[in-house]
Amino acid sequence: MNDRTQLLKGTLEGCILQVIRGEEAYGYEISEKLRMAGFPAVSEGTIYPLLLRLEKNGLLTATYRDSPYGPRRKYYRLTELGEVALKDFYRQWRELVSCVDRLFAGNEGE
């Protein structure tokens, strides 16, 4: 019915910003890192359009660089706008988490 993909909506964008925040990263790498963090395999059909969108909206800038292993990589870096958006995301995320926690407080064990 409603698999986890709906739960991910909106969350992924913020998480990707956070991955890039530390140091610039390219799409393929980002999807690996998310998988490491425990996210269930995020499809490429998800990640690349999302990155393009973020770039178009000015949250990311990109530069191409050659790869020693394959075609050139497109490295993304956060803009100032991206930093702001990341902070906004995290604030809203924490807010949502605390709402849900409040609702489930008292009977999580069951």
Added chain:
Amino acid sequence: MNDRTQLLKGTLEGCILQVIRGEEAYGYEISEKLRMAGFPAVSEGTIYPLLLRLEKNGLLTATYRDSPYGPRRKYYRLTELGEVALKDFYRQWRELVSCVDRLFAGNEGE
């Protein structure tokens, strides 16, 4: 850009199940309770279709009862399928939260 509505995707369904779990409730009441819990005003255009969907999918059953204040209310109650779905939701929710937490661990203060 991406307001909180995308963050809510999928979460709302589980939260509504949780609200109903304790005791049967009707739509109007549920939206009040969510607002109490801190959720930003959940629109009726969201809540009623969602309840109908859950009923159609067998997670909820409904009975109409008169109201002392207005038109009759449609009271929803969890089915066994609904209980299972609620548990599933909560498990997946906790999993997502811990993934995001892992990603943001170390620099939440900023």
Added chain:
DNA sequence: CCCAACTAACTTGTATGACAAGGTATGTGA
């Protein structure tokens, strides 16, 4: 040399679900 496998990015089409806007109807109080 060719082919498989991995790396790397992108496109198209589909489904889901939140929401705005609007409609219908009942009860209360001024």
Added chain:
DNA sequence: TCACATACCTTGTCATACAAGTTAGTTGGG
């Protein structure tokens, strides 16, 4: 009579996750 709160529902729109497929570069094995 009229405004307002209660109560439910429908239609249409938008954002976004994903499957599946496309294009390309590199490496290593047969």
